[in-house]
Amino acid sequence: MIKEKVSLSQTVRLITWIVIPIIVIFGLLIPIRDFMHATNPTAQTLCGFVILIVLLSLCSIMLYAPKEITLDDSALTLARGKGKLRIKLADIEEVQRYDPRSTGNIRIFGIGGIYGYVGRYYNRDIGYYTSYVGDYSQAFFIRTGKGKKYLLSCNNADRVAEEIKRRLAKR
Structure with a gap:
């Protein structure tokens, strides 16, 4: 039996380390902040939807890697x-x-x-x-x-x- 690890190239590591923090900041932290301070139910729903989509996207990326x-x-x-x-x-x-x-x-x-x-x-x-x-x-x-x-x-x-x-x- 042969067992080999899948390694990531320098480019993939760089993209991952740059893009994940950007996604977390702009896709999660800012919408969470806006969700907490929203007085309008429509704005709160929109922020919640953005948070959900970003979380599902991040999870699917990690699940298929x-x-x-x-x-x-x-x-x-x-x-x-x-x-x-x-x-x-x-x-x-x-x-x-x-x-x-x-x-x-x-x-x-x-x-x-x-x-x-x-x-x-x-x-x-x-x-x-x-x-x-x-x-x-x-x-x-x-x-x-x-x-x-x-x-x-x-x-x-x-x-x-x-x-x-x-x-x-x-x-």
């Missing part, structure tokens, strides 16, 4: 903040290292830098794919027989990708 990849005899498993994504080795058709110089990653829906690049993306070379990447320089691409495409990253991505290829060759 990639943490660790495990490769065992039957599957590749990505541990996230909450829950796991399990891809059976029998379903994998293709695996290859991702070229971080590849251009044109367009975020369709998801997060672009806070605790990683998570969500639905589009790339001219890959097409539409689901991303759980902490560092593009450590990323690898997986395509399943069911047409699902994933871009994942972890420490020692070369080792993980090569081991998957080796196991696929045995089939």
Whole structure:
């Protein structure tokens, strides 16, 4: 069994450490202050709604952030903040290292830098794919027989990708 941590690039760490405080200050602290001092029920409701949306957004970012990849005899498993994504080795058709110089990653829906690049993306070379990447320089691409495409990253991505290829060759 191979178990590798998902590390965050310097860019992702920088974005996270800059954006989270901004979100907390402008998305939570100011609306909480305004909620406490609002005399108008409509203003209080609006502030409460903003607080709720910001809290739900922050929670969802942390719940989907990639943490660790495990490769065992039957599957590749990505541990996230909450829950796991399990891809059976029998379903994998293709695996290859991702070229971080590849251009044109367009975020369709998801997060672009806070605790990683998570969500639905589009790339001219890959097409539409689901991303759980902490560092593009450590990323690898997986395509399943069911047409699902994933871009994942972890420490020692070369080792993980090569081991998957080796196991696929045995089939």
